[in-house]
Amino acid sequence: MLCNCFGGGTFMSKLMHTPYRIGNIVISNRIVKSAMFEYCANQGRITDQHRQIYEDAARGGCGLIITGMEAISSTAGNGPGMIHTEYDGYLEDMRSIVSKVHRYSSRIFVQLQHAGPRTDWKSGYDRFASSPIKVADGIIYHAATKDELAKVVHDFGVAARKCKLAGCDGVQIHAAHGFLLTTFLSPHFNKRADEYGGPIENRSRLLFEIYDSVRNAVGVDYPIALKLSFSDLVSDSSTPEEMLWVCKELEKKGIDFIEVSSGISADNSGASCSPVLRNGDREGKFLESALLVSDTLEIPVSSVGCYRSPDFIEHILSSTSLTAISLGRPLVREADLPNKWRTSNEKAACISCNRCFNCTDVITCLCGKK
Template identity: 35%
Template sequence: MSNDINLNTPFTLKNGTVIKNRLFKSAMSEQLGTKEHNPTKGLATLYKTWAEGGLGLSITGNIMVDRTALGEPKNVVLDTQSDLEPFKKWAQAGSANGSHIWPQLNHPGKQIPNFITEEPVAPSAIALENGLEKGFNKPRALTESEILDIIEKFATAAELSKKAGFTGVQIHGAHGYLVSQFLSPRHNQRNDQWGGSLENRMRFVLAVYHAMREKVGSDFPIGIKLNSADFMRGGFTEEDSMEVVKALASAGIDLIEISGGTYESPSMVGHKMKPTTQKREAYFLEYAEKVRNLIDTPLVVTGGFRSADGMITALRSGATDFIGLGRPLAVYPNLPNELMADENHSIELRPLTTGVKIVDKMAMLDITWYEFQLARMAQKKAPKPNMSEWSTFFKTLMGAGVYAFRKRRA
């Protein structure tokens, strides 16, 4: 424990990269890509707003490494076909005020809505469950050559990120996307070198990391967002996760962001949160405390933080080095400055409901309402904390029709 750590205390990664404070923006899906899947001008505006709001490090919404595999219709893609100029402008804007900005690089695997693709790919030909099978088609198992090709796509995206001026990258290894699918014995039932034992199931993520490292060198930070567990029967367990964490730390990963759950069991948004967790604010702090005893790699805990006091307590406990924030920043973009200025500062996010359960379920307000806030900031408008849930529903319907309410990822 250290009582001299505060939210504005700088942190130096092992490769010498200095992050000016402990406030970290976790990835949120912005849905602000062009029809060619390049960044819109609004993304630069949005991330400059957050940088000026005081963040030490921002992680972008997931950027796809393969334009034939999109998690959502308006995803940004970073590959050899991308126009790097808007990426350069985005990186420059997100680096304002001494902030860092890292793209989150991702492949959705089978988490592709069926209105985007008829046949997604995955480690094994196993469909999503818990109601998601209605919106997502059963995948085809990847071939060996396809696996190697995807690994190369991750590495290329990392190389292009560095070329564009971003200050690091993050691998999305959580929430049921492709990296997470490879790690899960529920979703990965291959009988080759990529499946079966935990050693084989973690081969993909380690190969992605090493391929990236070869492209970007030792001085360019590579982080990962990793599940503490999938919280599903037969899925990726806490014990599995700790072994993967140790392997990544040994390989030289620079920063590990801890999350949990999948969209079949969404623990990352507080699903079935225990009272002890609610009291401490952070969803995954107990897991982080266990990990801290295993490795000395810097950690980020994301999910649930709402007060400066809770954040400072978590930092001083030694369990985490950074405080991950997501949805609060969609409503309060100056929150980091406010938290650092006042140790008694706190915020609340109101529950979102139209009052009609079937409409709430259809509208996916925890995604669409916050996307509209991001869109406002991208247009140089202030967020609107009292935005009507019904207006969100109707604007989404008018803007994209019924496809807007198909099952999606964030």
């Protein structure tokens, strides 16, 4: 029970440090390291930098670590700095990360992704989205053919199976922030006239096919999560009713965990991007959307987006239906925040400078982490 539920008081107990279940596995606490792209793969291969990042997060006390996005094939990423799951030696490299994470009783999910209109422009990378999208002068990504979509569906399943064989505790399907799956879910991008366009039943078809492929590849007992942009943050957005329908359908299919974000980064104004928290801003920018999902579903739901204060996080966990809170940038700055918050209510040191999104080495981030 809380002695002072919000406003900087001292807690008699902390719900954030209690366990919960995702599917058939136990997560030791309710702080999730949300996926952040690390930019440090070597021609698509896992490096020692990745091993250090995930070991630091586990040592720092994160109950669940979600990797930076990994491409489902060698042509699905946004460049050689993004891990892809097709290279020889992936299983061994991923096993080495899992081993480090499990030493600290943390769990690790791999975030699987096709970058869609954000794939690398180099020859050989896929160049498609739901509909034609101009990504630069003279460069237009075409509407994906059904054969291309069938390959994407297949590749998600193959990649998920590799993650399971590597000993990862689960996988997360990335359907947020303007990558391939977002271009199908969002009417801002999706102008198709076939069975993959139009009403939400069609716009979500690819996501459902991918989920089925992943589930068939890993079996009924292996945890599958989803990262979802609940709102596109543009005027022609998917509606809350549509996104709740998608979540309910996935719950019926057996999905185990949903992480709720928003934004599709559709323009240069920043309005459709995930927000940066400034001094005095309200934390939990997407809390209302996450609560709509968690109040509707029975499965665990996590909220991501500008959480910095342990007392606020504790207040949300103790007074709402949310199961967990996801952190990104604060854990780049301080990987040991979960352990710190066992005895301290000090706010995270992250100042939301956003420079960690542009670092080539997030281990020596410009925000001050050394």
